[in-house]
Amino acid sequence: MIKVTVWNEYYHEKVDENVAKLYPCGIHNAIAEFLRQDDEVIVRTVSLDNPECGLSEDVLDDTDVLIWWSHLLHDKVPDEIAQRVKTHVLKGMGFIPLHSSHFCKPFIALMGTACTLRWRDDDRERVWCVDPGHPIANGIPEYFELEREEMYGEHFDIPAPDELIFLGWFKGGEVFRSGCTFKRGYGKIFYFQPGHEEYPTYYNEYVQKIIKNAVHWAAPQNRRKTIEAPRAISPEADLEKNNL
Amino acid sequence: MIKVTVWNEYYHEKVDENVAKLYPCGIHNAIAEFLRQDDEVIVRTVSLDNPECGLSEDVLDDTDVLIWWSHLLHDKVPDEIAQRVKTHVLKGMGFIPLHSSHFCKPFIALMGTACTLRWRDDDRERVWCVDPGHPIANGIPEYFELEREEMYGEHFDIPAPDELIFLGWFKGGEVFRSGCTFKRGYGKIFYFQPGHEEYPTYYNEYVQKIIKNAVHWAAPQNRRKTIEAPRAISPEADLEKNNL
Amino acid sequence: MIKVTVWNEYYHEKVDENVAKLYPCGIHNAIAEFLRQDDEVIVRTVSLDNPECGLSEDVLDDTDVLIWWSHLLHDKVPDEIAQRVKTHVLKGMGFIPLHSSHFCKPFIALMGTACTLRWRDDDRERVWCVDPGHPIANGIPEYFELEREEMYGEHFDIPAPDELIFLGWFKGGEVFRSGCTFKRGYGKIFYFQPGHEEYPTYYNEYVQKIIKNAVHWAAPQNRRKTIEAPRAISPEADLEKNNL
């Protein structure tokens, strides 16, 4: 079983009635709902207003993959908790920041870059697959469309991704590296661009399939208990052991 | 000085009067002309109808960077000569296949994949830079436009590029990895998508700048005389030499 | 279920009694034997002396992952069959060339480089893991030792791997990129260096674990029926469909 925690700042849904209509229980619960169709996944949802932002050491120790959605309240996550999330990723926890989470503290800290991008409201997007053999692209057609999505455009200031899976085309004239993987320490990261709160993106079948696939891909095989340096091998011990 | 050889199948310009008007001396000579503005570059042009396709061992030995344009006559290049070009790349010669040269024999042999792509005539392209610190992007704005260009779209069946520098956006709804680098052996390869023979692409200032930059980037520092395996180090010799 | 075909040139085991003692049924059957401990894997073995080298279209259509071992008889595989294997990889079949198979025809054709390396008989190897979070490294310690192994050393003339998982240290003074992944088309490739026929490498628990892991990693999610180019999208059709 893969233990997934879906984190949401959970703000727009409370203060904007249009968003509330789309996601009455919050984006985190909409994501949880489709993930629960997967028998190999156990899902928990947490949000900013939980104690410790819902991201205690216990919760993270019990999380295989953390999905993250934030937009306006990035800075309400204390530095200490952002650092804690980063450390858990380096120890092996999978991490899937969605859409505007390109600017969340743990992602910026893991990337080491500014993570800036170009943006504009309300465009039409076509998501193209450029790595159709990748597990995250399993079951996804050559391209699919999002009738309305916020435009995110290049230059996206990230390190060159380890793998580039999806490219976004926007009617207004921009392109974006919309689905990217990164490995940091023992942890696997998948950034996925679609998911503006004003549009029903998380009800799109392909968006759901991609996030499901990404959960399986990001689930750790190996984890480490600490990010301390490995022990130096004593050459003398090695000499004895190996008859060097 | 960087010695550049520009190779062209030189066919459309002879049989299509519209192409002939655009490139009266052939695409190869149009490219050579703007490269000659660069004092550090010496340019020669050759084409399919030269002896040995203009690609004798002597010519290739005397070439730092080979620029290639072909479209309908890929198969007129004998396998032996395509293999010769590949070997020179592996020994260190730079290689810049342009546009429809994604299907030329040396590129396919160097990639190891099918190099297929999606295409359609007559679209509008916007070329975006996704690696603005790259030497090949020097002097190129965030994006530039080609009012008319042939659409090339994903999935482009190439290995994941070592570096992705430009992405193409097409008005009709497609995206493309338009500027990609690959290292193979000692040689540096830059594939660049714009350059359909029916449009004045090679007169665009940014296309010219990119090709000039790419020549400098692809020029070899180290070359090897053979692609034979390196000599095994004799452990005995090492023992003596290094007191292992 | 993952359908694995293990291919072996099956020569040394017939002509060298020391090798025959180590691998009385051939290296392919030694590999098959430990793979069969995995309930999710079905294994078939084939060798050079089978009709069509055991690599008919039917066999390859029915293969998810092809494991390959060859050394002295690379050239006995006809070009047509090597090309067939390559095409199946590009369509999605996983491919795991072992040890001296760095010089087998399908691997060279997929890499596009010379695939040369430095070598020497009879050394001691220590295999280090540099990507401990990778699925292929699952269950593998920081390093493990092979008391006797043939030395393979750099420079290994391959494209930069998509992922570098293992590095080999040799007592005589060399290093090697011993475990590398590549994606080509829809297919996943894992090259793994250990496995000289004169040593009991394939009985090492970690070597077995790595090959088992690699089979799961290389098994295709998506396959394509052809490596033909994708259909051009008609902009008119798109206009109708999408109200562009």
Add this chain to the structure above:
Amino acid sequence: MIKVTVWNEYYHEKVDENVAKLYPCGIHNAIAEFLRQDDEVIVRTVSLDNPECGLSEDVLDDTDVLIWWSHLLHDKVPDEIAQRVKTHVLKGMGFIPLHSSHFCKPFIALMGTACTLRWRDDDRERVWCVDPGHPIANGIPEYFELEREEMYGEHFDIPAPDELIFLGWFKGGEVFRSGCTFKRGYGKIFYFQPGHEEYPTYYNEYVQKIIKNAVHWAAPQNRRKTIEAPRAISPEADLEKNNL
């Protein structure tokens, strides 16, 4: 001209007479000395005990490539100054952290990982080149030896490098990714492992050549004035301009 600033914590040379004998004017001045043989390079040296650690905005604005050496006093560099260095890298300044600088604050912040490694005093190293066509490898043989060097071993907890150029072999049994490039924002980074303060590493001709090469490679072509996000393109403006 390439403006190089060499930064050193400058501590061991003051408190350890053996180090002082090797590097009487400090490691930074030893590096500056051989760089000054290059007519295209202007060198300045600074150290921790300068005002603002020698790393004022003015100095960094006037620096094309920053070379960094620190070991015991990483934490004496204030967070604000480390952040300043990182920002300048993201804007385009080249950055070459040497040896124990794998643990300096700007490198850790740029990598986003723990940057831990395995280490041991006093071993013999052989540095192998695995990317002989790279500009940083220009003039470097297949391998070279450092009779005495501190052992740095895997697992080195860094993101997968954009390019891997050198691998270190250590007599005691370890390997290391000793020469790695990374691009972050507009800046180019080259981490190079050799250079323990107790050994005459920086007098080795190949070490000197590699650092000289790296200065040329890391010098920026494009720089940006800010790491702010790019301006959103107004679709209306585009409509007018481009007749979309």
